[in-house]
Every structure is written in C-alpha cells, then in structure tokens.
Amino acid sequence: MDNKKSNTLRGLLLGAGFIAVAAFIFTGCPSQQSMFDSGDAAQKVYVAPGEHDEYYGFFSGGYSGQLSVWGLPSARFLKVIPVFSQDPETGYGYSEETKPLLMTSYGFIPWDDSHHPHISQTNGDADGRWIYINANNTPRIARIDLQTFETKEILELPNTGGNHASSFVTSNSEYVIGATRFSIPYEMDLDVPIDSYSEEFRGALSFIALDPETGMMEMDFQILVPPYNYDLGRAGKGPSSDWVFFTTYNTEEAHTLLEVNASRNDKDYVAAVNWKRAAELVRNGAGETMSAEYYHNYYEGNQGIAINDVKDQVTVLTPQDGQNFIYFLPTPKSPHGVDIDPTGEYIVAGGKLATVIPVHSFSRMIEAIENQRFEGHVENIPILDYDATIIGEVENPGLGPLHTEFDGRGYAYTSVYISSEIVKWSLETFEVVDRIDAYYSIGHLMITGGDTKNPDARYLVGLTKTAKDRYLPTGPKQNHPAQLYDISGDRMQLLLDFPTIGEPHYAQAIRADIVTPNVKQIYEMEDNDHPYALRRVADNRVERDGDVVRIYMSSTRSHFRPDNIEGIRVGDTVYIHLTNLEQEWDVVHGIAVKGANNSEILVAPGQTKSIKWEPTRTGIYPFYCTAFCSALHQEMQGYIRVSAADSDVPLTWSTGGN
Amino acid sequence: MNTYKPILTSIALFLLIPLFYACGGEESSDRQTSQPEVEEAGLSDFELEHGIGPVTEPVEIGEIDPDLVTKGRNIYEMKCEMCHNYQGRMVGPELGNVLERRSPEFVMNFILNPGGMTRDHPVGQELLREYMTVMPFQNVQRDEARAIVEYLRFYYEENY
Ligand SMILES: [Cu+2]
Numbered sequence: 002m003d004n005k006k007s008n009t010l011r012g013l014l015l016g017a018g019f020i021a022v023a024a025f026i027f028t029g030c031p032s033q034q035s036m037f038d039s040g041d042a043a044q045k046v047y048v049a050p051g052e053h054d055e056y057y058g059f060f061s062g063g064y065s066g067q068l069s070v071w072g073l074p075s076a077r078f079l080k081v082i083p084v085f086s087q088d089p090e091t092g093y094g095y096s097e098e099t100k101p102l103l104m105t106s107y108g109f110i111p112w113d114d115s116h117h118p119h120i121s122q123t124n125g126d127a128d129g130r131w132i133y134i135n136a137n138n139t140p141r142i143a144r145i146d147l148q149t150f151e152t153k154e155i156l157e158l159p160n161t162g163g164n165h166a167s168s169f170v171t172s173n174s175e176y177v178i179g180a181t182r183f184s185i186p187y188e189m190d191l192d193v194p195i196d197s198y199s200e201e202f203r204g205a206l207s208f209i210a211l212d213p214e215t216g217m218m219e220m221d222f223q224i225l226v227p228p229y230n231y232d233l234g235r236a237g238k239g240p241s242s243d244w245v246f247f248t249t250y251n252t253e254e255a256h257t258l259l260e261v262n263a264s265r266n267d268k269d270y271v272a273a274v275n276w277k278r279a280a281e282l283v284r285n286g287a288g289e290t291m292s293a294e295y296y297h298n299y300y301e302g303n304q305g306i307a308i309n310d311v312k313d314q315v316t317v318l319t320p321q322d323g324q325n326f327i328y329f330l331p332t333p334k335s336p337h338g339v340d341i342d343p344t345g346e347y348i349v350a351g352g353k354l355a356t357v358i359p360v361h362s363f364s365r366m367i368e369a370i371e372n373q374r375f376e377g378h379v380e381n382i383p384i385l386d387y388d389a390t391i392i393g394e395v396e397n398p399g400l401g402p403l404h405t406e407f408d409g410r411g412y413a414y415t416s417v418y419i420s421s422e423i424v425k426w427s428l429e430t431f432e433v434v435d436r437i438d439a440y441y442s443i444g445h446l447m448i449t450g451g452d453t454k455n456p457d458a459r460y461l462v463g464l465t466k467t468a469k470d471r472y473l474p475t476g477p478k479q480n481h482p483a484q485l486y487d488i489s490g491d492r493m494q495l496l497l498d499f500p501t502i503g504e505p506h507y508a509q510a511i512r513a514d515i516v517t518p519n520v521k522q523i524y525e526m527e528d529n530d531h532p533y534a535l536r537r538v539a540d541n542r543v544e545r546d547g548d549v550v551r552i553y554m555s556s557t558r559s560h561f562r563p564d565n566i567e568g569i570r571v572g573d574t575v576y577i578h579l580t581n582l583e584q585e586w587d588v589v590h591g592i593a594v595k596g597a598n599n600s601e602i603l604v605a606p607g608q609t610k611s612i613k614w615e616p617t618r619t620g621i622y623p624f625y626c627t628a629f630c631s632a633l634h635q636e637m638q639g640y641i642r643v644s645a646a647d648s649d650v651p652l653t654w655s656t657g658g659n
Numbered sequence: 660m661n662t663y664k665p666i667l668t669s670i671a672l673f674l675l676i677p678l679f680y681a682c683g684g685e686e687s688s689d690r691q692t693s694q695p696e697v698e699e700a701g702l703s704d705f706e707l708e709h710g711i712g713p714v715t716e717p718v719e720i721g722e723i724d725p726d727l728v729t730k731g732r733n734i735y736e737m738k739c740e741m742c743h744n745y746q747g748r749m750v751g752p753e754l755g756n757v758l759e760r761r762s763p764e765f766v767m768n769f770i771l772n773p774g775g776m777t778r779d780h781p782v783g784q785e786l787l788r789e790y791m792t793v794m795p796f797q798n799v800q801r802d803e804a805r806a807i808v809e810y811l812r813f814y815y816e817e818n819y
Contacts, residue, residue: 526737557742558742657749
C-alpha cells in the first residue's frame with residue numbers, strides 16, 4: 002500500500018472512529034472502547050480495491066494437501082496451489098503433464114497432508130524464488146516455483162515414516178531437510194513383528210541438496226538415528242548456519258498407546274546436527290550405500306510432461322564414535338517445535354507437556370561439546386549436559402507451548418495450544434511480557450518475514466485448529482481459522498479472524514515486492530518445448546497410431562482448432578493436447594468433453610496441457626471451453642463423433658468452412 | 660473544548676471522501692509496456708493516419724528483404740493466423756490486403772498496441788464494434804512487428 006495514501010486513510014478512519022465514539026457517547030452504548038479498537042483494526046487491514054497487499058502469505062493446506070496463497074494484511078484469498086492432492090478445478094493430477102508428479106514407489110497417490118511451507122533463502126533471508134513443502138503421510142517434499150506459482154517437482158523420501166520435521170531450508174538453501182516422525186525398519190519393505198521396535202526400527206534424518214540455479218532437489222544422504230519420533234526441525238542462522246535442529250519425542254521407544262507410553266520421560270531431546278560436517282564425512286566416504294526405491298518427479302524443460310526418475314539407492318550415515326556431527330540436547334518434555342532466533346544464538350523448544358519454555362544457547366552448546374560435557378551416549382550420539390546448554394526457562398508460558406517465532410527486536414512469540422493463547426516474552430529476561438487469546442487451540446504461528454535473520458516485526462498470524470462459534474456456522478465440521486495480529490507495538494493486537502482452506506498448519510509470509518517482479522504473466526510461445534505443443538495454428542491435426550489417437554488442438558478467443566472431429570472409435574485412447582495460443586495475461590481456456598471420466602484442464606496463455614479420454618459409447622460428444630474467455634465464449638465449442646470399434650469412418654478434422 | 664477537535668476533523672474528512680475517491684483507481688495494473696496512455700481527444704495527423712502506439716515516426720520501407728519475410732512469417736503463423744484469414748473475415752479482418760487499406764506504421768501500431776487502438780483510435784473503435792473481440796497483444800516486440808509487415812508486403816505482392 003502506498004504510504005501516503007494509507008496515512009490519509011488512517012486519518013479518515015480515525016475520524017470515522019471518533020464519530021462513532023461520539024455517537025455512542027450520546028446514545029450511551031457501553032462498548033465505545035471496543036468500537037474504537039475495532040475501527041482501528043479495520044483501518045490496519047484495509048487495502049483499497051485495486052491496491053495490493055504488502056505481503057504474500059503462504060498457508061499450508063494440512064489435510065487438503067495443497068498450499069493456499071493470501072494477501073496480508075487484508076487476508077484476501079489469492080489462490081490455491083495444488084501440490085499433493087488432485088485438483089479437478091485446474092486438472093492438476095488429472096492431466097497427462099501433472100499425473101506423474103503424484104507417482105510414488107507405492108503407485109499413484111491422489112492425496113497427502115501438507116504441513117510446513119518454507120521459502121528458499123539467500124544469506125539467511127527469504128529470497129522468494131521457490132517454496133518447499135512436505136507431505137506428511139507418504140513422505141515427500143515438493144518445490145513450487147514462485148514465478149508461476151505451480152508445483153514443479155516432488156521428491157519421495159525413502160525409509161521414512163511420516164515426514165513431519167520438514168521442509169526447512171538452510172540459510173543459503175544448501176539443503177532442505179526431512180525426517181521420520183514414525184520410526185520404521187530402516188530397510189526396504191522389512192517385514193518384522195511390531196514389538197521388535199527397539200531392535201529393528203530406526204529413524205532417518207534426510208538431507209536433500211538443492212541446486213542453487215534451479216532449486217532442484219537431490220537426496221544427498223540420510224542419517225540413521227535411534228527409533229524416536231522426530232517431530233520438527235529448523236536450520237540455524239548466522240553463527241549456527243552449519244547446523245540443523247530436530248526435536249524428538251517418544252525417547253521411551255513406545256510403539257503402542259503413545260499418548261501414555263511416550264509421555265513418561267522428563268526429558269526428550271533436541272538433536273543438533275552439523276550438516277556441513279556430516280556432508281563432508283559423506284564426501285569422504287563415511288556413508289554406506291543402501292538400496293531403496295523412491296521417486297523423483299519433475300519437468301525436464303520449461304513445459305512438458307513431468308517425468309518419473311526412479312532411484313534405487315541412498316547414502317546412509319550411521320553415527321560413529323568421534324565423528325562429532327550429531328548431539329542430543331536433553332529438553333523437557335515431548336518438545337514439538339524447535340526454533341532458532343534471528344541471531345542464531347537461541348534454540349527455543351516448545352515442550353508440549355512442559356511447564357516452562359526451555360531455551361538453549363548455541364554458543365554454550367559449542368562450549369559444552371568442546372569440553373565434552375556429556376551425560377551419556379545413545380548409539381554413539383553424545384548426550385549433552387542439560388545445565389551446560391540451557392540459558393533460560395520461560396516461566397508461566399501457559400499450557401502446551403508449541404512453536405516460537407521472533408520479531409528481531411528481542412522478543413519471541415510462542416503459541417500455546419491447551420490454554421489457546423500466544424505469549425510474548427523477552428530474549429533478554431526470559432520473562433513473559435504480553436499474552437493474547439487465540440481462537441481456538443493454536444498450533445503454529447508465523448511472523449511476516451519470519452524464520453529468517455531479519456523478520457519484519459509487523460504482523461503475526463496464528464493458525465488455529467477449531468473455529469467453533471467464531472463465524473456463521475457451517476455444520477458439524479467447520480474450516481480452520483487463522484488470526485492476524487499487529488505486533489508492531491508493545492502489545493499484540495488482534496486485527497482479523499478468518500477461515501482458511503483445509504488445516505492451515507504452518508505458513509510463511511514474504512514481502513510482496515521480493516516476489517512480484519519475477520511473477521510471469523504468460524508462457525512465451527517461443528519457449529514452449531512441450532512434445533505435443535502446437536507451434537503454428539496451421540499444424541492442428543489428429544493422428545492415429547493403432548488405438549491411440551492424438552488431437553493437437555489450439556485455442557484462441559473464441560474457437561478451438563479443430564472443432565469437428567470424426568473417425569474416433571470405441572476402444573480408442575484419445576489424448577487431447579490443447580495449446581492455448583493466447584499471449585495475454587490471464588486469458589485462460591479450458592476444455593471438457595461430455596462423458597470423459599476425467600477432470601477439465603485449464604490452460605494458461607502459451608501453455609500446452611493434455612487430457613486422456615477413453616470413449617466407451619458411440620455418439621456425438623460435444624466439448625467446450627470451460628473458462629469464460631471472451632464475449633463469444635458460449636460459441637467456443639466443438640463436436641467429436643465416436644463410431645463403433647469396427648467402423649470405417651475415416652479420421653477427419655476441420656474448423657470453419659474454408 | 661478538546662474533544663470537539665477530532666469530531667470537527669472527522670467531519671472535515673468526511674467531506675473529503677468524494678475527493679479521495681476521485682483520486683484513486685486510475686492506475687491500471689496492466690504491465691504491458693506497449694500500451695501508452697493517450698488522450699481521448701486530439702489525435703495528431705500522424706496518429707490518425709498511422710495509428711497510436713510506439714511507432715511515432717515513418718518507418719523505412721525498401722526492397723522486400725527475404726530474411727525479414729521469413730522471420731515475419733514464422734511469427735505470423737504462430738501468433739496471428741488463428742484469428743486472421745488472408746481473405747475473408749474470421750475472428751478479425753482479412754489481412755492479405757491490409758496494406759492496401761493501412762500504412763505499415765498503422766499495422767505495427769495495431770500489433771503493438773491493440774488495446775489502445777481499439778480504445779482511442781476511431782478506426783480501431785469502428786473495428787471493435789464490427790468484430791466484437793478485442794485483439795490481444797501477442798507479446799510481439801517492435802522488430803517482430805516490423806518483420807510481420809515485411810511478410811504481409813511479400814504476401815500481397817505474391818497474391819494480388
Ligand atoms: Cu475459451
């Protein structure tokens with residue numbers, strides 16, 4: 002928003018607020034103070050029609066499997082980017098181009114649970130090039146390109162059960178991490194009794210190398226660790242940038258009724274991993290190559306059909322004595338989040354069941370390692386002395402502290418699930434200075450520009466798990482809310498409360514001006530390298546090869562070419578390859594065919610997309626443009642004639658009379 | 660008294676609302692570089708004859724350059740042919756003989772600034788009323804528009 006304008010606006014609304022207050026003075030309404038507050042809040046989130054928000058918010062869809070995009074502070078809903086679930090609206094996961102993205106070593110999977118989006122970083126700041134997000138259920142990580150806001154790549158993680166501690170990038174996007182939440186036998190498809198848990202099951206921490214030019218992922222190595230639940234992770238910053246941290250729970254190694262059995266120990270661990278050292282060890286041959294099957298799905302060119310690159314090996318590093326790359330920091334009690342402050346010094350753990358928020362010091366941790374202040378070892382991993390690394394315990398944080406982010410001005414904000422609140426506390430005194438309610442049962446929170454070296458202390462978004470009475474009721478199951486708070490002042494102020502899609506599990510927000518200069522308006526036709534693209538409208542055609550028929554079709558306002566096709570037979574497999582020949586921003590065409598057991602496809606300007614259709618009945622099949630593209634959109638239609646399997650109707654196609 | 664001040668301010672501000680609204684909203688978020696704003700009234704003689712757009716001076720036209728023809732033809736077949744026939748109406752007007760009706764500069768401006776031409780130029784306005792579809796900007800650069808003109812010149816010489 003233009004600053005000058007918003008000041009005028011502030012004055013205006015303030016004025017309106019005063020009038021309202023004055024009116025209430027005369028009518029004697031008791032709630033003048035709250036009227037004043039909400040007037041102020043409305044002004045802070047007001048973005049005039051046609052103006053743009055200052056931030057992009059990327060909210061994971063949780064069990065929707067997708068990623069939603071919002072403008073902040075207005076909370077304008079911008080888009081859903083389909084990632085791990087099929088999306089019939091766009092044809093994602095239905096079109097020939099995108100189906101391969103959802104392939105795994107278990108076959109095609111139409112759904113997953115997406116949790117933690119994380120924007121790529123350069124020098125510890127979000128650079129807005131790509132956003133990575135994890136799939137929890139069938140462990141994967143996806144890369145979304147922020148030029149096109151499309152999922153471009155998905156990598157499956159082998160030997161992992163529940164990839165929850167993911168997908169966090171290191172401060173120069175060297176690695177994106179993943180980890181097993183549910184330890185499983187670390188060997189392909191090992192069939193063992195469940196109660197062999199402690200002997201046979203293992204955890205795996207995954208280090209996926211990122212290509213600095215393309216953002217492409219490659220499974221570099223995994224670290225084999227004891228069979229705990231690895232819950233969340235974060236990369237270090239500044240002095241700690243060579244390290245990543247994971248929380249663990251279930252150090253009890255329970256495999257049944259974890260609710261009780263994994264809540265016994267006073268302390269679990271934060272695992273601190275020096276990834277640089279681990280990578281060096283791997284380069285020097287300390288790893289072991291194991292067989293594994295996992296899919297790497299991506300596009301080879303600008304466009305085209307995603308490919309499945311099936312891998313059969315992974316490098317595994319098992320901690321040995323003296324390798325000095327992994328340590329356990331005892332941490333109370335079933336910690337969930339582990340978050341590193343902007344200076345890289347404080348390691349804050351959210352102990353779900355703890356009565357305090359424990360804060361470890363990175364420099365003290367290094368000292369403790371140098372002085373070997375170990376209280377023991379598990380599987381060759383030194384356990385550091387709690388007193389040697391801890392620097393503060395925040396008292397009275399409420400019940401069930403989960404996640405922390407930082408404002409870069411010396412304060413931390415922790416979400417507290419059971420007492421449903423956000424507590425703000427000082428990184429100097431470790432004392433709570435402010436608290437505010439969350440509606441209801443807050444999970445993650447995020448700060449604009451957060452989890453970087455330089456967060457913007459402007460807004461905080463709380464991502465909550467139940468809506469209950471907050472909005473107009475929509476039946477027994479309601480959408481999950483998010484709340485926007487102003488954190489620019491001493492006290493947090495609630496500005497907005499709005500429902501989102503799926504379960505907004507975690508989110509990131511980045512200043513829009515970092516992203517918008519790179520956002521594409523069209524796919525340039527000159528660069529269309531799709532194997533079934535039409536480069537010239539005159540090349541539109543239909544080709545038969547046995548039972549396979551390929552229709553090379555074009556769309557422009559307001560017609561398809563060809564739009565009359567005959568000679569298709571029952572039993573054929575028909576591919577419609579539609580190239581949108583538009584070169585104007587946001588002029589999208591779509592196609593749907595009557596009776597096709599498939600979704601529509603939407604095709605962006607300059608893009609080629611394909612759907613498969615297997616007609617089972619003879620007849621005339623109308624097809625039409627599903628996107629309202631022009632004044633003559635209703636004219637944008639065609640017919641396909643399907644004849645009997647043994648018919649000799651010749652294959653013909655045409656458009657217009659001439 | 661002090662409390663009157665804000666109220667008076669707000670009343671004053673309320674009176675300003677229409678003014679405020681009058682100021683906003685003009686700027687279009689359209690990033691197309693080749694659509695300069697043009698005043699409704701008062702087209703220059705050059706603009707009336709050669710169109711409104713980035714081409715503001717006569718373009719040099721010489722012998723037909725075969726390389727330029729090839730370049731223009733490739734772009735034309737990729738980005739124009741789906742809407743224009745050489746002969747007879749399609750989504751847009753026939754273009755085989757367009758250089759009989761229009762100057763090279765006019766054709767280039769139409770390619771580079773179709774939105775501006777149909778909004779602000781009398782010929783463009785007339786065409787839009789007739790064809791009822793706004794010709795899109797096809798992401799064509801100026802030198803490419805020049806090449807298309809060369810191709811249309813070539814086509815005309817060969818076929819008319
Ligand atoms: Cu259409």
